[in-house]
Amino acid sequence: MKRSDAPIDQGRRAFLAGSGLMVSFALLGSWRAFAGQENTLGATILAPDLPGDLKIEPVLDAWIKIDARGVTVCSGKVELGTGVRTALWQVAADQLAMPLERFTFVTADTALTPDEGYTAGSHTMADGGTAIYHAAAQVRQMLLDAAAAKLGVPARELALHDGVIVAADGRQLTYEQAAEGVDLHQRAKPVSPDSDPSTFRYIGHAIPRVDIPAKVTGGAAYVQDMRLEGMLHARVVRPPDASAQLESVDTRAVEAMPGVVKVVRDGNYLAVLAEREWQAVQAMRALREAARWRSTRRYPGNDTIHAALKALPQRIYVTTREGNGPVRQSQHAAPDAAPAAPSPATLSVGFGKQYVIHGSIGPSCAVAVYRDGMLTVWTHTQGVFPLRAGLAEWLGLPKDKLRCIHVEGAGCYGHNGADDAAADAALLAFRTPGRPVRVQWMRDQEAAWEPLGPAMLTELEAFADEAGQLQAWRHALWSTPHNERIVNAGRLIPARLLARPVASAPSAPIPQPEGDADRNAVPLYRIPSVRVDMHFVTEMPFRTSAMRSLGGHINVVTIESAMDELAERFGQDPVAYRLRHLDDARAREVIQRAADRFGWNGGQALPDGHGVGFAFSQYKNLMGYCAIALEVKLDKQARSVQIVRAVAAVDCGQIVNPDGLRNQIEGGIVQSSSWTLYEQVLIGEGGVRSVDWSSYPILRFPQAPVAIDVQMIDRPGHAFLGAAEIAQGPTAAALVNAIKRITGHRPLHLPLARQDSPLFA
Amino acid sequence: MIELHVNGEAHRLDVAPETPLLYVLRDDLKLNGAKFGCGMGQCGACTVLVDGRPVFSCLFPVSSVGARPVRTVESLGTVERPGPLQKAFIDHQAVQCGYCIAGMIMRAQALLETVAHPSEQQIREHMSPNLCRCGTHMRILAAIREVAAQGRLPGAGPQKVSA
Numbered sequence: 001m002k003r004s005d006a007p008i009d010q011g012r013r014a015f016l017a018g019s020g021l022m023v024s025f026a027l028l029g030s031w032r033a034f035a036g037q038e039n040t041l042g043a044t045i046l047a048p049d050l051p052g053d054l055k056i057e058p059v060l061d062a063w064i065k066i067d068a069r070g071v072t073v074c075s076g077k078v079e080l081g082t083g084v085r086t087a088l089w090q091v092a093a094d095q096l097a098m099p100l101e102r103f104t105f106v107t108a109d110t111a112l113t114p115d116e117g118y119t120a121g122s123h124t125m126a127d128g129g130t131a132i133y134h135a136a137a138q139v140r141q142m143l144l145d146a147a148a149a150k151l152g153v154p155a156r157e158l159a160l161h162d163g164v165i166v167a168a169d170g171r172q173l174t175y176e177q178a179a180e181g182v183d184l185h186q187r188a189k190p191v192s193p194d195s196d197p198s199t200f201r202y203i204g205h206a207i208p209r210v211d212i213p214a215k216v217t218g219g220a221a222y223v224q225d226m227r228l229e230g231m232l233h234a235r236v237v238r239p240p241d242a243s244a245q246l247e248s249v250d251t252r253a254v255e256a257m258p259g260v261v262k263v264v265r266d267g268n269y270l271a272v273l274a275e276r277e278w279q280a281v282q283a284m285r286a287l288r289e290a291a292r293w294r295s296t297r298r299y300p301g302n303d304t305i306h307a308a309l310k311a312l313p314q315r316i317y318v319t320t321r322e323g324n325g326p327v328r329q330s331q332h333a334a335p336d337a338a339p340a341a342p343s344p345a346t347l348s349v350g351f352g353k354q355y356v357i358h359g360s361i362g363p364s365c366a367v368a369v370y371r372d373g374m375l376t377v378w379t380h381t382q383g384v385f386p387l388r389a390g391l392a393e394w395l396g397l398p399k400d401k402l403r404c405i406h407v408e409g410a411g412c413y414g415h416n417g418a419d420d421a422a423a424d425a426a427l428l429a430f431r432t433p434g435r436p437v438r439v440q441w442m443r444d445q446e447a448a449w450e451p452l453g454p455a456m457l458t459e460l461e462a463f464a465d466e467a468g469q470l471q472a473w474r475h476a477l478w479s480t481p482h483n484e485r486i487v488n489a490g491r492l493i494p495a496r497l498l499a500r501p502v503a504s505a506p507s508a509p510i511p512q513p514e515g516d517a518d519r520n521a522v523p524l525y526r527i528p529s530v531r532v533d534m535h536f537v538t539e540m541p542f543r544t545s546a547m548r549s550l551g552g553h554i555n556v557v558t559i560e561s562a563m564d565e566l567a568e569r570f571g572q573d574p575v576a577y578r579l580r581h582l583d584d585a586r587a588r589e590v591i592q593r594a595a596d597r598f599g600w601n602g603g604q605a606l607p608d609g610h611g612v613g614f615a616f617s618q619y620k621n622l623m624g625y626c627a628i629a630l631e632v633k634l635d636k637q638a639r640s641v642q643i644v645r646a647v648a649a650v651d652c653g654q655i656v657n658p659d660g661l662r663n664q665i666e667g668g669i670v671q672s673s674s675w676t677l678y679e680q681v682l683i684g685e686g687g688v689r690s691v692d693w694s695s696y697p698i699l700r701f702p703q704a705p706v707a708i709d710v711q712m713i714d715r716p717g718h719a720f721l722g723a724a725e726i727a728q729g730p731t732a733a734a735l736v737n738a739i740k741r742i743t744g745h746r747p748l749h750l751p752l753a754r755q756d757s758p759l760f761a
Numbered sequence: 762m763i764e765l766h767v768n769g770e771a772h773r774l775d776v777a778p779e780t781p782l783l784y785v786l787r788d789d790l791k792l793n794g795a796k797f798g799c800g801m802g803q804c805g806a807c808t809v810l811v812d813g814r815p816v817f818s819c820l821f822p823v824s825s826v827g828a829r830p831v832r833t834v835e836s837l838g839t840v841e842r843p844g845p846l847q848k849a850f851i852d853h854q855a856v857q858c859g860y861c862i863a864g865m866i867m868r869a870q871a872l873l874e875t876v877a878h879p880s881e882q883q884i885r886e887h888m889s890p891n892l893c894r895c896g897t898h899m900r901i902l903a904a905i906r907e908v909a910a911q912g913r914l915p916g917a918g919p920q921k922v923s924a
């Protein structure tokens with residue numbers, strides 16, 4: 001495979017003079033955890049021997065507190081609209097043998113809950129749910145033992161009913177009574193008492209979500225709905241692009257506007273605070289008109305971005321898997337040739353993807369107040385602890401003088417404007433002591449200033465023998481970072497805009513096997529020799545960061561396109577061809593289930609313009625399994641592509657809430673089809689040009705699938721596997737495969753079906 | 762002073778006449794249902810009913826409302842006694858983040874008050890102005906269909922106005 005010459009990382013190279021390999025370590029599931037190491041979500045591992053997030057918070061009473069007021073369970077994870085608040089609550093309820101409504105459940109507050117880093121990467125149930133599962137089982141056993149001592153009977157003769165411990169002779173102790181004298185401030189054990197899944201009343205049941213009633217009746221449900229006494233409304237004015245310098249602004253007229261309390265100007269940072277919200281909006285508009293900016297750089301356009309990605313400064317991370325062993329990742333100082341492959345490639349295929357936005361329906365918002373030396377921030381961030389650390393560094397406050405409390409916002413699907421808006425609120429409140437400040441971004445600000453989902457390029461070569469059996473696999477990809485989380489203050493946009501700016505910490509990818517731009521680039525298929533070269537572009541024309549499934553979206557499109565093409569080349573059915581290369585029984589089962597349910601036989605008689613597509617992946621090769629079969633209708637006249645029916649089969653281990661899982665899969669299919677069919681950020685010399693929903697169209701009701709059928713394989717007693725991102729890749733890949741079947745041509749650029757798409761020619 | 766009839770109550774408010782209805786509902790009347798999404802009439806998060814018709818309250822100057830009754834999602838029911846659409850949305854768990862949902866319910870309410878048994882295509886076309894980023898469309902449609910199957914929803918009728 002030919003690769004462009006990428007510049008090398010000079011500093012690193014000097015450090016390891018002459019060596020091509022910088023780091024090399026085996027990566028295999030839980031073996032990766034070492035004490036003192038940071039996990040991929042920004043939390044520090046203290047106890048590698050413990051299950052789930054007990055690794056990062058090993059003390060039981062950080063999770064479960066019992067006092068005179070009752071039982072309180074704490075989670076450092078946040079509700080992002082996926083239903084995890086309810087699901088985590090369910091886990092605690094069953095393991096404590098208590099009804100949901102009988103105990104308090106607190107999430108993500110730096111003053112109250114464990115630091116579980118970010119709520120991201122489909123780790124919430126896998127890590128956070130597992131921690132609660134074990135902590136609650138261990139606390140339950142401690143309560144039983146304490147009750148046994150108090151009642152003078154063996155623990156095994158005690159029964160648990162709704163938060164009460166009952167002895168055979170009818171004597172009872174509440175948990176609070178049993179807990180008296182019990183010290184929960186102790187390290188969790190690596191092994192928990194057994195739980196019998198058949199006794200669960202919550203886990204595995206479609207418990208209605210606790211947050212929904214308020215959301216459909218106008219209850220206060222979001223940070224946007226907070227109204228604090230004496231609260232000021234703030235709006236920011238952002239530069240026209242990230243490079244722009246503020247030349248001049250006359251703030252006097254704005255300061256004289258009704259209700260305006262003050263205008264904040266500091267370097268390139270501009271904001272206005274007013275008594276009333278509409279006054280703040282009007283003042284923001286006037287301030288925007290008054291500001292004169294000078295842009296200092298030009299940006300690539302949609303046509304040139306992929307060439308730019310190949311030319312920009314980059315580091316190369318190579319992941320290999322030989323003989324179907326563990327994956328190994330190494331960072332290369334310079335591109336080197338891939339080891340000789342057996343023969344000319346059997347198949348080459350590659351894709352281009354444009355920048356996309358998270359596009360939360362509610363633009364980012366935060367409320368903050370600085371009072372008595374304490375700064376409190378209410379925020380819809382995915383990580384209250386990393387945010388607090390970034391804000392503390394930036395504002396020069398000790399961490400214990402800063403409290404970040406999660407309050408829901410609109411769905412984010414990754415790193416959107418939440419942290420930056422929280423930084424806006426924190427800064428403005430810090431400079432306006434005593435009065436709460438609510439900052440609400442406008443739509444165009446969210447669209448232009450949220451970290452984008454990266455544009456990417458992939459190139460794949462597959463090598464098979466004459467019988468079609470895969471022998472070798474070479475995948476190369478180019479992308480800017482997918483993980484620009486708040487590891488220092490400079491990761492917060494407002495900190496970069498002040499007269500004394502803070503520089504962003506250097507970019508670093510999430511290592512394999514989770515992966516970053518190379519997420520899911522290593523196929524699960526049995527292939528003797530696999531190599532993935534990630535060209536990690538360190539100079540970002542546009543700031544990018546995590547968006548649901550990261551590189552998995554385009555990598556799965558690439559892999560699954562190759563599998564379809566190879567199947568066709570060797571005259572085989574695409575489903576059978578995949579199964580032929582899979583050993584993992586759970587992978588095989590979801591594929592078989594999706595195919596059976598869909599009625600896949602490779603040769604359906606379909607109406608004109610219809611086609612079927614199939615795709616599979618196991619998210620990160622670690623989380624939930626997902627196979628999707630779908631039928632698509634292409635209507636050239638109407639310039640439309642619609643999913644007529646989709647069948648998804650998923651295996652996420654033990655299912656906590658089947659309806660919640662179904663909801664995530666349905667939503668994932670709809671959202672991924674929107675990304676894949678319609679979405680691209682319009683970029684040009686001046687930067688981001690699509691700043692509203694007409695220049696960045698997304699799927700609307702008439703375009704939504706006609707029907708989606710989700711088949712769930714439950715695995716009671718098995719580990720929870722993350723679910724929220726598993727449909728993104730397979731949906732996109734199945735769509736591309738279906739289009740190929742309809743038109744005979746494989747579309748190689750996403751999005752597929754914008755109004756000017758060649759598909760409709 | 763502007764007089765505004767919201768959810769069956771009359772209010773006299775000291776607001777600038779050009780203020781969009783959305784800000785008056787949220788900030789002066791402290792109603793959470795209508796949401797700020799885009800402020801440009803492109804997403805429907807702010808949808809409320811004015812005289813039974815769905816409007817983008819983010820664009821609708823409060824002074825243009827006049828004597829016409831305004832209804833928000835709060836008027837349809839409560840957690841304890843949800844209205845038919847609210848109940849259907851709960852039954853179908855037709856929410857992910859839920860930020861779009863109050864607007865969805867109000868737009869659907871307008872349709873179901875005027876059309877007895879809308880077709881699938883009618884429902885989809887009618888709901889087209891409202892965006893959902895979470896992809897909750899299948900469930901939103903299912904919830905609306907369920908209520909639609911029960912026949913036309915009663916309108917607010919002549920507004921009972923209590924001052």
Ligand code: FES
Pocket residue numbers: 796797798799800801802803804805806807808817818819820
């Ligand atoms: S907020 Fe009114 S249409 Fe988007």
Ligand code: FES
Pocket residue numbers: 081361410411856857858859860861862892893894895896897
């Ligand atoms: S449920 Fe999140 S935007 Fe619709």
